[in-house]
Amino acid sequence: MSGMTLEFEGKQELVKRLDGVMDGDCARTITACVRNVLCDLVDNRVLALPACVHECPGDHYGRRLIHKDQQRGYTVMAMTWGPGQATPIHDHSGMWCVEAVWQGEIEVVQYELTETRGDRFCLEPRTTMRAGVGSAGSLIPPHEYHTIANPSPHSTAVTIHIYSGEMTECCVFRPIEGDWYERSRTELHLDAA
Numbered sequence: 001m002s003g004m005t006l007e008f009e010g011k012q013e014l015v016k017r018l019d020g021v022m023d024g025d026c027a028r029t030i031t032a033c034v035r036n037v038l039c040d041l042v043d044n045r046v047l048a049l050p051a052c053v054h055e056c057p058g059d060h061y062g063r064r065l066i067h068k069d070q071q072r073g074y075t076v077m078a079m080t081w082g083p084g085q086a087t088p089i090h091d092h093s094g095m096w097c098v099e100a101v102w103q104g105e106i107e108v109v110q111y112e113l114t115e116t117r118g119d120r121f122c123l124e125p126r127t128t129m130r131a132g133v134g135s136a137g138s139l140i141p142p143h144e145y146h147t148i149a150n151p152s153p154h155s156t157a158v159t160i161h162i163y164s165g166e167m168t169e170c171c172v173f174r175p176i177e178g179d180w181y182e183r184s185r186t187e188l189h190l191d192a193a
Contacts, residue, residue: 005067006078006193009048014041014076015067018162022072031096031138034162038100042160043134049078049102049158052193056082056156062191066160073165080191081106081157086149089123089173089181092139095164100136104150104157108137111145119183121173145173 014037021033041047049066056062062080069075081104089111099108107130115122123145130151131137139146150157168188173181 005065006050006052008050008066010041010046011067013046015069017041018067018074018076019069019072022069022074030164031098031140034098035100035136035138038098038136038160038162039134042100042102042136047102047160049160050193053078053080053158054103054156056080056085057191058082061085061087061150063188064193065190068166075163075166077161077163077167078102079159079161081148081150081159083150083153083155087147087172089145089147090186091171092141092144092163093167093170094141094144095167096138096140097144097164097167098136098138098162099148100160101131101133102158102160103133104152104155105130105132106157106159107131107149107151109147109149110139110143111147113142113145114179120176121181121183122179123173123181124179 017037064078066078067076109128110126111123112126114124171183172186173183176182
């Protein structure tokens, strides 16, 4: 993943608290601790994300690198969702992730893998949830199959994603028939700051 990280008010506090979690300063699971950090920082408006994070590229949701920790390996991304924009069903390449809503609302549908046949996967929808500002959730393999959408026809949504590593690619799942999908690998790109 190339690209410079973005500077913004509150970034030092975010990185300091995430480093503490990654270094074991939390008695709970890493994802629960990261979720608590994000919820606290979003609820208390400690972060002032840069203006570019609020600009949607237009034809796709925006992905911008906020921080990449060279020592601990985790990355922090900001994603910008234009009205109605969504992902296909995808995985997280075996990485855990914590996602928090910074602005607007998102809808997440989680899927369960029930059967495979080569590159064909039976993925059944399990839960659908709408999340607003300050809400955060986690994806922990093998329960990593999901979609994210901005359900608003008029407003932009912004989310913050913290990954256990550098997510430069993932698998997407294209519908075939019923709950059956065909898997293909896709590269993920960053948008300009």
